[in-house]
Amino acid sequence: MKTEQDELIEIIDDSLEEIEEPIYDAWDTSGDDEILMHVADLEKLNPRYTIQQDNWKTQHRHSNLPSTEYAKKPAEKEPSVMPAGKLVARFQSAAKLVKEEEKPGHQVTPEGSAFANKGQLPPFPVPELKFDDESELEHMLLSEEQDRAMNSVERNHVDEDVKPRHSHHRQLTFLTQQPSMNEYISNDSRESSVTPETGHKKVRAITLSEEQEHVIELARRKMNIFYTGSAGTGKSVLLRELIKTLKSTYGTSGAVAVTASTGLAACNIGGITLHSFAGIGLGVGDEAMLLKKVRRSAKHRERWKNIKALVIDEISMIDGTLLDKLDGIAKTLRRSSKPFGGIQIILCGDFFQLPPVTKGDQQIKFAFQSYSWRKAIDATIILKKVFRQQGDHLFINMLNEMRTGIISDQTLNEFRELSRPLPNDEIVPAELFSTRAEVDNANYSRLKTLPGETMTYEASDGGVIDNAELRKKLLDNFLAPKKLELKVGAQVMNIKNMDATLVNGSLGKVLAFLDSDTFAFLKGPFNSNKLLNDEDVEKLVENPTSEEYWSEEEDLNVKVTKQKKKEMELEKTFMQDQQERVQIESPLSETIFDFFMVDTDSMSARLKANVERKKEIVRKLHTSARGAKLPLVQFFTPSGDARVVLVRPETWAMEDEKDVPLVSRTQLPLILAWSLSIHKSQGQTLSKVKVDLKRVFEKGQAYVALSRAVSRTGLQVLNFDRTKVKAHDIVVDFYQSLSSAGSVMNEINKKQIIGQQKTEENRSSSSTPDSDSRPPQKRNLETMLLNRMKQTKKKLGIQFLITQSSIWHTTLLLNILCHRKTR
Numbered sequence: 001m002k003t004e005q006d007e008l009i010e011i012i013d014d015s016l017e018e019i020e021e022p023i024y025d026a027w028d029t030s031g032d033d034e035i036l037m038h039v040a041d042l043e044k045l046n047p048r049y050t051i052q053q054d055n056w057k058t059q060h061r062h063s064n065l066p067s068t069e070y071a072k073k074p075a076e077k078e079p080s081v082m083p084a085g086k087l088v089a090r091f092q093s094a095a096k097l098v099k100e101e102e103k104p105g106h107q108v109t110p111e112g113s114a115f116a117n118k119g120q121l122p123p124f125p126v127p128e129l130k131f132d133d134e135s136e137l138e139h140m141l142l143s144e145e146q147d148r149a150m151n152s153v154e155r156n157h158v159d160e161d162v163k164p165r166h167s168h169h170r171q172l173t174f175l176t177q178q179p180s181m182n183e184y185i186s187n188d189s190r191e192s193s194v195t196p197e198t199g200h201k202k203v204r205a206i207t208l209s210e211e212q213e214h215v216i217e218l219a220r221r222k223m224n225i226f227y228t229g230s231a232g233t234g235k236s237v238l239l240r241e242l243i244k245t246l247k248s249t250y251g252t253s254g255a256v257a258v259t260a261s262t263g264l265a266a267c268n269i270g271g272i273t274l275h276s277f278a279g280i281g282l283g284v285g286d287e288a289m290l291l292k293k294v295r296r297s298a299k300h301r302e303r304w305k306n307i308k309a310l311v312i313d314e315i316s317m318i319d320g321t322l323l324d325k326l327d328g329i330a331k332t333l334r335r336s337s338k339p340f341g342g343i344q345i346i347l348c349g350d351f352f353q354l355p356p357v358t359k360g361d362q363q364i365k366f367a368f369q370s371y372s373w374r375k376a377i378d379a380t381i382i383l384k385k386v387f388r389q390q391g392d393h394l395f396i397n398m399l400n401e402m403r404t405g406i407i408s409d410q411t412l413n414e415f416r417e418l419s420r421p422l423p424n425d426e427i428v429p430a431e432l433f434s435t436r437a438e439v440d441n442a443n444y445s446r447l448k449t450l451p452g453e454t455m456t457y458e459a460s461d462g463g464v465i466d467n468a469e470l471r472k473k474l475l476d477n478f479l480a481p482k483k484l485e486l487k488v489g490a491q492v493m494n495i496k497n498m499d500a501t502l503v504n505g506s507l508g509k510v511l512a513f514l515d516s517d518t519f520a521f522l523k524g525p526f527n528s529n530k531l532l533n534d535e536d537v538e539k540l541v542e543n544p545t546s547e548e549y550w551s552e553e554e555d556l557n558v559k560v561t562k563q564k565k566k567e568m569e570l571e572k573t574f575m576q577d578q579q580e581r582v583q584i585e586s587p588l589s590e591t592i593f594d595f596f597m598v599d600t601d602s603m604s605a606r607l608k609a610n611v612e613r614k615k616e617i618v619r620k621l622h623t624s625a626r627g628a629k630l631p632l633v634q635f636f637t638p639s640g641d642a643r644v645v646l647v648r649p650e651t652w653a654m655e656d657e658k659d660v661p662l663v664s665r666t667q668l669p670l671i672l673a674w675s676l677s678i679h680k681s682q683g684q685t686l687s688k689v690k691v692d693l694k695r696v697f698e699k700g701q702a703y704v705a706l707s708r709a710v711s712r713t714g715l716q717v718l719n720f721d722r723t724k725v726k727a728h729d730i731v732v733d734f735y736q737s738l739s740s741a742g743s744v745m746n747e748i749n750k751k752q753i754i755g756q757q758k759t760e761e762n763r764s765s766s767s768t769p770d771s772d773s774r775p776p777q778k779r780n781l782e783t784m785l786l787n788r789m790k791q792t793k794k795k796l797g798i799q800f801l802i803t804q805s806s807i808w809h810t811t812l813l814l815n816i817l818c819h820r821k822t823r
């Protein structure tokens, strides 16, 4: 019989299934269970919302960003269709005007001329389209020969250089410094590192250390492993290599589940959160409830049944009770009593870093305290070699003291000295704070210092709940802010999982604000390796539709479900609102061409001229655009590729059983990300970082923050207070019991050798059939006789071939000899 509390939990869980980061953030600051309160409030407020199972659900769109995205690599998401007719109409018009400026006195329509005089394009739709313009249009485009030449340059560009070559990348690198970016380890393992002097990532070869190799070897032997080590011992680097090993061991791609406790940590290893993988929402509720939840989703059921290995990074943030529930779920779904239903388990993390999020006074149960851990884990290894701060031994010692929470006077003084400001060079430091409010403040002050106009995006909020306070509480659970302010150059974080490489936690930088049409031109005719032929032009000219470009593209690739339609409506409204609001007529950022253009230095004068013409069209399309301008963001994927995406609105909603939204928010899925909460920084390597420890509230939090730094040179510490640097006693005890990779390996090898020897012994002894069948007394007698025989043999100097089977024969001889001797 379900209690009211159970039902509540279930509903909240369903409702907030996809909201992972906001929950951490809410708890970062408040520490208590706000979400439970919200639902309880809601029930009190309106009996209509009495909780029933499945009544509420979070609507979450996993859009593939079919056409608003430009990804140079991989190209599979690129639609093969040309942009809609209206774009070509505007393109033609723009082309015409450019030509107009080139050839003064050329005949144009009065409207065209009026706009041309103002240096603007006519608003869409173009009032008069002349087929004669086609020749001009063609003239504007490249000849086939030119096109071929251009294509080959563009192709080279695309293949060899997905990473931008310009200064904006430089800054991004230093701000985000995600170790996975630009990093590739293979047999000739390589790793990226940040060099403050040049501002460029330097790729240097890395070889896995011996202890790291030992872990790989144990995984290859299909053992269930937990490996740990202090911050910077290369756990994540090793994990990425381990994942490759597991994938090649198990063959199929779906066989290895790569997960982490938080979105950003998952992003670092190209995985998803453990909660999303498992299909358990927030993981609240008992095992039976979670099992039911997983069973409801065919996708998750299948996942559990099919996987062979489960990798969990940042395991310190996973609650022990949850691990037991997952163990139970795996056993049931896989119909196996083995730990985790026989799935190979690889756990990685550092329990001196952030612990699981708890509510109120609830006691922490670490993963290593769980029943399933004891049953499942075959080998526990501690990595000893620190790589991150390897050039700064004093700093390593200081961090080691922080780890256990015992700070000497000398270390205290050293940290106090680090309160000095960092050198003010071109590298902007990342900033870490304990609470969300501090992070928001810091981000907005950073935004203010950027030149250029601010673009403001107001969320469109909907839903039937009127109570303002309750609405606010529920809406605050969506990480998307009510008001999002951005500028060109702003560092941002994506807050929704879009696809495998653009996930909650992906970091990027705003390149420009563009309307869909200009963007479509940039990624279409401007950057395409296909020339618009006569037929294309004709088709598009015949149908210069005035509908919203973005809605057409949705229809092209996506099956429009009822739910999807509703979301599209909401997003359309958001776009219209943006359009109606006064949009700043900011000039197009010239850096945009860096991302879409070839290097003109190597081009002929004619090709260069064509490129210049295309640029001019883009500028004109941009200034004349009437559609809402959206941020064009360059993101980095875990594999290091750059993805340029025109970020469009997304909808977060809580709905009742009739799909009526209780509250909904439509907003761009972005937040500013110069400053991060310490929770989000776990797993990052930062070469220049400023940490404010004023509001540290969690054990391990100060250690996580300071250990992100590569050296003391690039670290500024504010408000260092040794009383706030604490570790959990139980973690200290646990770590005292751990062994290094080398000794674990030796131990396992030894056990295996002993095991083999025993098997061999058993085999050889079982090959003498009578020996086993003899009773013990007889065997004792036999041993005694053998010894006596050996002694006698020595005495007589006679060589006996002693075998067990000949014992009974020799006994007789022995007795005779002894008898004679005594006589």
Ligand SMILES: Nc1ncnc2c1ncn2[C@@H]1O[C@H](COP(=O)(O)OP(=O)(O)OP(=O)(O)O)[C@@H](O)[C@H]1O
Binding pocket: 179, 191, 192, 193, 206, 207, 208, 209, 212, 229, 230, 231, 232, 233, 234, 235, 236, 237, 238, 350, 387, 388, 682, 683, 684, 685, 707
């Ligand atoms: N075998 C190696 N050789 C050289 N450098 C390495 C090696 N392993 C890791 N590193 C470097 O050490 C730094 C820290 O690595 P990584 O982020 O994997 O550590 P971590 O143990 O996961 O840290 P944290 O616990 O703080 O997340 C990175 O810059 C990485 O490139």
